Amino acid sequence: MLSISSLSWFVSAALLSAIFVVALIGPARRIDLVDHPVGRKNHSASTPLVGGIAIFLSVVLTHFFIGELPAQSVTLMIAVLVTMGIGVADDAHEIGHRSKFFAQLIAALLIVSGTEVHVMHLGDIFALGDVVLDKWSYLVTVIAVIGLMNAFNMIDGLDGLAGTQVVIPLFIFMGVAHAAGDARTALELLVLAGAVSGFLLFNLRAPWRKRALVFMGDTGGLLLGLLLAWYSIRLAGSTTSPLRPITAVGILAVPLLDMGSVMFLRMIQRTSPFAADRQHLHYILLDAGFSVSQVVGMMAAASIALSMFALFAEAHGVPEFAMFAGFVALLLGYLVILANPGIVTRLPGSRLASSVKAPDSLG
Numbered sequence: 617m618l619s620i621s622s623l624s625w626f627v628s629a630a631l632l633s634a635i636f637v638v639a640l641i642g643p644a645r646r647i648d649l650v651d652h653p654v655g656r657k658n659h660s661a662s663t664p665l666v667g668g669i670a671i672f673l674s675v676v677l678t679h680f681f682i683g684e685l686p687a688q689s690v691t692l693m694i695a696v697l698v699t700m701g702i703g704v705a706d707d708a709h710e711i712g713h714r715s716k717f718f719a720q721l722i723a724a725l726l727i728v729s730g731t732e733v734h735v736m737h738l739g740d741i742f743a744l745g746d747v748v749l750d751k752w753s754y755l756v757t758v759i760a761v762i763g764l765m766n767a768f769n770m771i772d773g774l775d776g777l778a779g780t781q782v783v784i785p786l787f788i789f790m791g792v793a794h795a796a797g798d799a800r801t802a803l804e805l806l807v808l809a810g811a812v813s814g815f816l817l818f819n820l821r822a823p824w825r826k827r828a829l830v831f832m833g834d835t836g837g838l839l840l841g842l843l844l845a846w847y848s849i850r851l852a853g854s855t856t857s858p859l860r861p862i863t864a865v866g867i868l869a870v871p872l873l874d875m876g877s878v879m880f881l882r883m884i885q886r887t888s889p890f891a892a893d894r895q896h897l898h899y900i901l902l903d904a905g906f907s908v909s910q911v912v913g914m915m916a917a918a919s920i921a922l923s924m925f926a927l928f929a930e931a932h933g934v935p936e937f938a939m940f941a942g943f944v945a946l947l948l949g950y951l952v953i954l955a956n957p958g959i960v961t962r963l964p965g966s967r968l969a970s971s972v973k974a975p976d977s978l979g
Contacts, residue, residue, distance in 0.1 A: 622803055622806060623800075623806075623945060625678060625682060625806060625807055625810065626806045626807065626809065626810035626813075627683065627810065628676075628810070629674050629675065629678040629680055629806075629807045629808070629809075629810030629811045629813075629814065630810040630811065630813045630817075631812035631814060631845055632673070632677055632811070633670050633671055633673075633674035633810070633811040633812070633813070633814025633815050633816065634670075634817055634818070635805070635946055636666075636669070636670035636673045636812040637666060637667065637670045637814070637817075637818050637829075637830055638675055638818075640664065640666035640669060640670060641666060641830065642665045643724075644664035644666045645664060645666065648706075648708075649664060649665050649707060650663060650664050650665060650921055651663050651664075651707075651710055651729060651833070652660045652830055655796065656932050659818075659822060660810070661696075661827065663667055663827075663828060663829070663831050664830045664831070665707040665830070665831050665832075665833030665834075665835065666791075666829050666830050666833075667815045667819060667832030667833060667835075667836045668703055668707075668832045668833050668834070668835030668836025668837070668838075668839050668840075669704070669833055669835055669836075670702075670811075670814070670815055670830075671795065671808075671811045671812060671814075671815055671832070671839065671840070672696070672700060672835075672839060672966070674749060674811035674814060675807055675808055675811050676698070677806075678769070678810070679807065680805075682803075688868035690730075690845065691725070691727065691730030691731050692695065692731065693806055694726055694730075695722075695723040695724075695726040695727055696723075696762040696842065696843075697841065697904075698719055698721050698723045698726070699719065699720070699724050699765070699838045699839050699842050700835060700839060701719070702715065702716055702719035702720075702834075702838070703833065703834045703835030703836070703837075703838045703839060704833075704835050706798045706833075706834040707833040707834050713888065713890040716834070716838075717762070717890075719764065720761075720766070720786055720838065721758070723761065724757070724758040724761035724762050725758060725841055726845060727757065727761060727846065727969075728753075728754045728757045728758055728761075729948050730774050733757075733846060733849050733850055733853065734753045734757045734849065734853060734854075735749060735753055735756045735757045735760055735849055735853045735861070736748070736749060736753055736853055736854040736855065737749055737853075737854070737855055737861065738756075738861050738862075739860045739861045739862050739936040739940075740935065740936045740937055741861075741862060741936050741937055741939075741940035742937060743935070743937040744931075744939075745977065746855070748803065757849065757853075759898075760844065760848075761845040761846075761849075763845075763846055763872070763875070763884060764841045764842070764845040764848070764871075764872075765837075765838050765841035765842050765845065766841065766867065766890075767841060767868070767871035767872050767875040768781065768782060768837050768838075768840050768841035768844065768871050769834055769837030769838050769841060770837075770871075770874065770875050770878065770896070771837075771870070771871045771874050771875070771896070771898070772831075772832060772837045772897060773896055773898050774898050774902070774908050774911060774912060775821050775827060775828035775908055775910075775912070776816060776819050776821060776828065776909075776912045777898055777911070777912050777915060778816060778832060778836070778837055778840075779812055779816040779819050779820070779832065780816070780820075780912060780915075780916045781813050781870055781871055781915065781916070781919055782814045782840045783813060783816065784916060784919045784920055784923065785844060785848075785868055785919070785923065786809040786812065786844070786847075786898065787805075787809055788867050788923050789844075789847050789848065789851055790802050790805035790806050790809060790866070792858055792859055793805060793851060793858070795858070796851075796858035798858075798888070801847065801850060801851070804847075804951075806842060806951070810956075812840070813955065814835070815830070815832060818830045819831065819832065821908055821909050821912075823870050826942050835877075844868065847859050848864045848867070848868060851864065851959040852864035859930065860915075860936055861936075862926075862936050862939045862940050862943070863926045863927065863929070863930040863939070865926075865943060866922055866923060866925065866926025866927075866929070866939065866943065867922075867923045867926055867927075869919070869923075869926070869943065869946065870915055870918055870922065871918045873946055873947055873950045874896055874897060874898075874950070874953075876897055876947055876950075877897075877947060877950045877951040877954050878893075878896055878954065880951060881895055881951065881954050881955060883894070896954075897915070897950065897953065897954060898911050898912075898915060900954065900957045900960050901914065901960060903957070903961070904957075904960045905961075906962045907940050911971055915950070922946075926939070931935050
């Protein structure tokens with residue numbers, strides 16, 4: 617079990633994150649670092665985009681108090697700073713997709729060139745033996761990092777959604793690292809989970825609060841995607857890692873399914889895969905009559921269920937090709953739902969939700 621001292625660092629990170637959120641709200645409003653409710657956006661008031669900054673400051677300060685920064689911290693910190701810079705710039709001025717992609721590429725290249733955190737194999741996903749990447753490892757690692765950065769940034773569409781989709785795999789990866797005897801990685805993940813939890817205190821809706829007080833912004837989505845890529849590759853990227861690669865995919869399934877389906881749908885519609893729209897599952901559920909809190913809860917439950925299934929399959933030796941086939945089937949099903957949203961609106965649960973729609977469904 618985790619020690620009391622480890623849990624105290626979780627609490628410290630959460631408290632620091634909450635303090636930074638409160639401290640940054642005023643300055644953010646003064647410099648217009650806020651998200652205004654225009655277009656497809658679901659919120660009703662201009663909301664400070666300080667969550668990502670607060671999470672970053674909390675993690676750094678907590679590790680400073682612990683007395684050490686994460687392993688290979690110099691290169692990782694540079695990649696984080698590049699990500700933070702482009703995230704803050706986009707939150708403040710909405711820069712183009714090309715600039716964001718270029719910054720993500722730089723961050724990914726820093727990791728593959730300056731660290732040993734690489735995707736070395738994909739496992740036996742085709743029933744033909746372990747797919748060892750060799751010289752392709754660098755390219756696949758770059759794709760994995762950029763993919764996860766975009767996946768968590770793109771799913772940030774409702775109050776509390778991205779934060780819960782981040783904190784669930786953080787806790788699961790923390791448990792995996794702890795069970796594998798990697799106390800340092802487990803502590804790093806626990807600190808990060810604490811920082812995200814402190815942010816969620818102001819981002820999740822509650823009976824006494826009908827809207828989020830702050831958002832994480834692109835700064836938070838890109839940062840947390842980068843860090844989850846870092847830890848998932850550390851825990852599943854090599855043949856000696858405690859997890860198989862497909863198991864890590866299962867733990868991160870909900871954001872990956874959403875990103876893959878949405879981008880594919882946009883491409884077949886001949887629009888930019890990075891164009892913002894309301895074709896995400898969370899918007900379809902919201903339009904079907906479910907409240908924001910219900911949608912966030914359902915997607916959190918789906919993330920937990922898929923993670924538990926992936927860990928169960930790992931523990932019981934389910935073949936990797938079977939797990940991969942299951943993921944592909946889920947992806948196709950997800951795509952069918954996004955392409956035919958009427959499937960959701962015809963569900964009995966959605967009609968019931970529509971008739972008793974909670975007041976927090978109004979953005």
